[in-house]
Amino acid sequence: MALPIDPSAISLHNTLRRGAAPLKLREPGKVSIYWCGPTTYDVAHVGHARSAVALDLLVRVLRAAGLEVRSVRNVTDVDDKILARAKESGEEPTALSARMAALYQEDMAALGCETPTVEPRVSEHIPQILAIIETLIAKGSAYVVAGEPSEAGEAGKDVYFRVRAFDGYGKLSGRKLDELESGARVEADARKEDPLDFALWKGCANDAWGWDSPWGKGRPGWHIECSAMSAEYLGYGMDIHGGGMDLIFPHHENEIAQSEAAHAGEGDFATCWTHHGFINVDKEKMSKSLGNFVTVRDVLARNDAEALRLFLVSHHYRGPLGFDVDKLEDGRVVFPAIDEAERKVDYLYTTLARVDAMTVAATPGELTGDYAKANKELDALRKEAFDALADDLNAARTVAAMYRVAAVINEMVDLHGRKKGDRAPIARIIGKAAHVLREIADVLGVLRTPANRYRERSRERRLRVLGLDAAKIQGLVQARTDARAAKDWAAADTIRAELTRLGIEIYDGAGGTGWEVKI
């Protein structure tokens, strides 16, 4: 079977060029990606999930095009915020960041994100960081100054990057040096040659959290880790570098400056810069500093992980994404958009379950009339689904096509029950449609469990959230079944009303009465 995506058809928005461009690879058939990961001082929120899902989607799309992907996503485990948080709790900074990193990896795995090829930590790459800083000093791109004195005692020296010595500064973010200088909120620091210069290494007191260096004890500046670790695992230069839009300036701008200065004459640091949009709560960016964040764990306590994943891939990765939080009268917090996405996940799994429940053995023969039309529609939907992904990861379009495929399946399953004479062609269409649905879901990273397992885990979780007991529901359903057997419709309907009030939905099928917990 042909690959669903033609690698030469893939185009991505490149921040550096301010527009979409066909994917260009340094080595045919292989893609290298560096993605800026989290600073691990707290549990991951929905914004981190969006970032991880954007990377995962990118990787899946590239793989669907037959490309070999090598992805690196850093864990920033050395940072002032980690230190500050650790001081509050009395925990060792390294222990805190390691604990948070483990939680992050757990959460992202729950969202169906594959583990990147390498997830390097800053604390384990200090030698590489020191080496690149020394190179920058040797090339005249960086300079050493006396450390900031502190009451804790003698501090190591600082190293700063000489921004004005790098020609292309501002090329990613579209900023001009003089504008930056004039609009500067950068605090003046007499030790710096220029206010725009940024730290590669910050000295600290001998008894503080840090590492030994040629400039005394200290910690790396924020940006240098990515220059050092990307070179370590991808070599200098990469095909795609990505992260959140807030990183364009200064983080990525500085990464470019450091890396290209250290590797002058070796070409661009990254060919394509990919940046995703934010999650907004009440139109404001979800962020830790604003305190308006919802953690992934908060969401997973109420909703299925696949609902959050579907919600995320239902929107284009570069646009803003509103995340609503509602408070119910009983004080429970709900996420209406995620609930809606979960109902769609229910729908998709129910669709697959209906296919599972029937035998759709392929039988040979020509499809004619409406069946030929349905078959053609499926081909068109499959093409649309994958074309959309090749077009700057437009997964929202892919999701739309996926719903249409599910509708075809349901339509055919209904028909299968009614048009007994046409069962062979109908079964063929269903078999093909189910295959297409799974193929699309795979690249989106949804529908990863067998339908019956999904149903069980959803029921369990929803009962827990509502504080209900399955045995009690079972009893009410049985009582209603008995009333129905006695044709006591009034009694049966009273029980149903009670179940509805509790949040239980029932359905009478050929094999008896089933029930679901509503989300």
Place this chain on the structure above:
RNA sequence: GGUGAGGUAGCCAAGUGGUUAGGCAAUGGUUUGCAAAACCAUCAUACGCGGGUUCGAAUCCCGUCCUCACCUCCA
């Protein structure tokens, strides 16, 4: 002030020059003891506002209003 993103039907959300994106909600229908689910149909001649270009504009151009983000840490 500079830079960037965005404003599309009741709501969410694709679409960057010409044929129904999709979903939610609502209404009608098929089905059902009645329902639920599923399917079909309607809602939908929508594109912040004002000009302009064009046979034709949500889409291009000019102007303008509004929202958000970045310029300090942020996914």
